[in-house]
Amino acid sequence: MWTIFETEVTKIKDGKKFTSKDEVIREVKLTIFVNQKRIGAMMSVPVDLKELTVGYLISENIITDVQDISKLEIIDKDGEQKNFEAIVQAEVIDESLDRLDLEGVIVSGCGRGASTHISPVAIDAQVMRDDFSIEASLLFKEMSKFYGQCPLYEQTGCVHTAKVYFDEETYFIGEDIAQHNTIDKAVGKARLAGIDVSKCFLMVSGRLSSEMVAKAVMHQIPILASRTASTCRGVNIADKFGLTLIGFVRGERMNIYRNPRRINV
Numbered sequence: 001m002w003t004i005f006e007t008e009v010t011k012i013k014d015g016k017k018f019t020s021k022d023e024v025i026r027e028v029k030l031t032i033f034v035n036q037k038r039i040g041a042m043m044s045v046p047v048d049l050k051e052l053t054v055g056y057l058i059s060e061n062i063i064t065d066v067q068d069i070s071k072l073e074i075i076d077k078d079g080e081q082k083n084f085e086a087i088v089q090a091e092v093i094d095e096s097l098d099r100l101d102l103e104g105v106i107v108s109g110c111g112r113g114a115s116t117h118i119s120p121v122a123i124d125a126q127v128m129r130d131d132f133s134i135e136a137s138l139l140f141k142e143m144s145k146f147y148g149q150c151p152l153y154e155q156t157g158c159v160h161t162a163k164v165y166f167d168e169e170t171y172f173i174g175e176d177i178a179q180h181n182t183i184d185k186a187v188g189k190a191r192l193a194g195i196d197v198s199k200c201f202l203m204v205s206g207r208l209s210s211e212m213v214a215k216a217v218m219h220q221i222p223i224l225a226s227r228t229a230s231t232c233r234g235v236n237i238a239d240k241f242g243l244t245l246i247g248f249v250r251g252e253r254m255n256i257y258r259n260p261r262r263i264n265v
Helices: 049-059 094-099 136-149 151-156 179-192 210-219 232-241
Strands: 004-013 016-025 028-034 037-044 069-076 083-090 160-167 170-176 201-204 223-226 244-250 253-258
Touching: 004 151, 016 151, 028 049, 037 049, 049 069, 049 083, 049 170, 049 179, 049 210, 136 151, 136 160, 136 170, 136 201, 136 223, 136 244, 136 253, 151 170, 160 179, 170 179, 179 201, 179 210, 201 210, 210 223, 210 232, 232 244, 232 253
Parallel strands: 028 083, 201 223, 223 244
Antiparallel strands: 004 016, 028 037, 069 083, 160 170, 160 201, 244 253
């Protein structure tokens, strides 16, 4: 699938105005069908759509495990790489399907549009009481390498990124125009690889809003970190469900908003 579109732009630099070639990210619509039922649609970068579908279904509590899926196929609906469909056959949790707005579109923007169907007030997840922990030095090291491991960000500067880290040789990158999609893509890759994400930590490029923190909780990832800040509601969700929430990871400093026990110094 094409992810990059080349276009001509006008630049102003050093007092001069000139035209130049530039690369921008492509954006497509992905509509998800589960057991012949349309459950919604989202705008996404046309890469890792299968992994995005898996991560989304798990985060919405529609399925509990990859093994629940008997079929998953991504179809280019119009043959022009603009509209895709994810066709899924799976054992599902009917109550979760009933909560979804069947006509809703999850938009790529993070403003007034709905960016996730998760309700922070009604998350069906258990409080995390694990004994998982990492060294602060490991988080500093991995955050410093994070952006250099994200090819679409390096090429266009126009995508959000997420990274699920298991060990030095085993990590999974998700890139997309929508922040929440990056988590679902990265976690989808990890789950398809058979990784227990409760033994991982998650890094994201953007702010720690309620929807991002809720995604981490639904996936049962114990540590969520970013170079930027958390919202008040994000902190409240982390507090309620025992998530270690960390912002401003820059250089050798960080702000741990909640549950610092998982970070060793």
